[in-house]
Amino acid sequence: MADVFTSLVGQEGAVAAMRQYAKNPVHAYLFSGPVGSSLHDAVMAFAAALQCPNNGCGECDICRLVLSENDADIYVAQRAGVSWRIDELREADRISRRRPLGSGFQIVILEEVELTTTGTSPSAAALLKSLEETPTRTIFLLTAEDVPPALDTIASRCVELKLKGLGPDDIAELLVREGADVVAARSAASAANGNLRRARILVRDAELAQRIAQWRSVPERLNGTPATSAALATEIARSLDEAIAPLQQMQDEEMELRIRESREMGQRSVSNRKDIEAQFKREQRRFRIDELRFGLTALTNEYRARMTEGLEGSGVHDARAEYRVGASMKAIGVVSEASRRLSSNVDETLLLNDLMLSLMEF
Template sequence: MTVWDRLVGQRHTIDSLRKAVAGHGMNHSWLFTGPPGSGRSNAAVAFAAALQCEQGGCGECHACHTVLNDSHADVAVIRTQKLSIGVDEVRELVRRAALSPMGERWQILVVEDADRLTEQACNALLKAIEEPTDRTVWMLCAPTVEDVLPTIRSRCRLVTLSTPTAAEVEEFLVGQGAEATSAAYAARASQSHIGRARALAFDDAVRARRQDVVAIPARLRSLASCMTAATRLAEVTRAEADEITTALDAKEKADLDASYGVVEKGRRPKEYAPALRELEKNQKTRAKRRHLDMVDRGLMDLISVYRDAIALQTGAESELVNAEVRADVAEIARASTPELNLRRIGWIFAAREQMLEFNVPVALALESMMVSLKVPESAHV
């Protein structure tokens, strides 16, 4: 299995990157763009592995394994858990970019979520991209080219990924060991979002939480049910976020204690308190972002229900994303119009913007949204 097998439905991209590895069209700065779930960061890491591999990405050698496992000495990947990537993080990467690689090939720096770079961070990064060393390669990942400053993207070679088809995602999941029925469901329910599909195919708890979310629209028949649904969605997404962050927080705290000798010495050096405060601040920021990410995922699942209702109402010849709750979708379609469901989708996006862009409290935004989505009184049986 080569490193390119990690990329689902990206044949054109793979061909282009393989040519670059072979020396045709190689560049010192790259911008990987594509919709959520298209695998843009996977493409960047696979490209990095291929550049470090003597065979162009065999997937079996030491170089490939270390890059794919984030342990290669000459490949740095910055994955922020914060709401933004600050200038201090970028300056450290710029410092590293100026060094010669320890091996005989490339010094590679991959920045996931480059759209989260602050203005200062962008300015620090720009100079490094403008004047790269001979053996340094920058790889930036962002949803669209518009999410990156024009001065930066103009210096990068663009790699555009597309959303794979459900059939391609299903085939990939089966290759990863998923049962055929689980793979088919996951590919459809994730709307070809590869990371989400993998979680749905292999994690029963993730599937149960999604089923809970897509059942919400049919229940919104009173003000009380709207408040209950908002509370439930906030709690479910918080629990999912906590599952991810709690263990990581504990490990980081243990590592901090060990680095300051708190465990062995039984005392706390004066430098420990400010370090602990900084750690707790970063963990709080990360927890907030993770919760918002989970809420955002839930909102996309809600949108898929109303999209299915519109498909039924307009007779669109496409498979329902939520075929397992077809009866609920049919009832929503019967009790509404396509225009109303389009407005409902707009209200969900408005709530999303309130939380992600304007920092409106999650509970408040969700309560307002659920009330807007409520089934009209005239439609009650």
């Protein structure tokens, strides 16, 4: 039977636990799992199960209200910077002391709580305090990509729920179930790196195969002139701009849906529209980085293929093949360095230009 948990594919263990917990909840839960394991979806589904009188039927008004993120008793804390600030956690604490308007709980959702232990003035102590003095009808739902030792005291106040990263087969199966063509679903799933939402975007993306081909053509097209390197960097940057179009379209559709739902529920506008738009922007930034990382993987695969070719084709004294193997190995090193720089918030144009110039030598 379909309920709020049906859409959480590949998470049977966590779903079974959530069904039990929803019947007899405690004050705080900590959801952990890798990027793309649908942490946010899992939290919202569980929140619906907590509020719904039937533990998450997926059909009643309460379930709909929660899943469309319009339940006034659910507060999703917003973070302005790269780590959680103390005043942001105090605001969450203030709201956690409100009495719920409905017959369910006051729910406070705080995502990426590992970011309470980082930054110049870590805010974990403020969060810990809220968890120690939670009012009876309040439930905290926290998420973390992983649980570092610095988070141990917070984790010890929560019931932990671990989600799994999704494999390409899980993702492809789900995409097909959602109506995608089998071939498109497979290639989107393998390009999504375990991230279901990215896969859903890529499956709408007719240009995906072309972008893979573009990255793989780089070694062939670099001819030793800086002008060609610069042109390739520009061309790839332009493809990145185009790659983001399906995501923007998906976000537009989501916003339209929220507007329609708010209207149906008699509200004049979407209550947290600004927050949603900020979240969309963050998602676009993250998407570009994922897309770039994916391109670098395609490029590595191309150099790897060249290396294998060189190895297979070479006799013992074939100097040219030997040179090719050595050059491909060095190129792979350069690409992997670029991939590392990607994690440190580097300027995208600069990264692409540097990369093409360095690869020119091989």
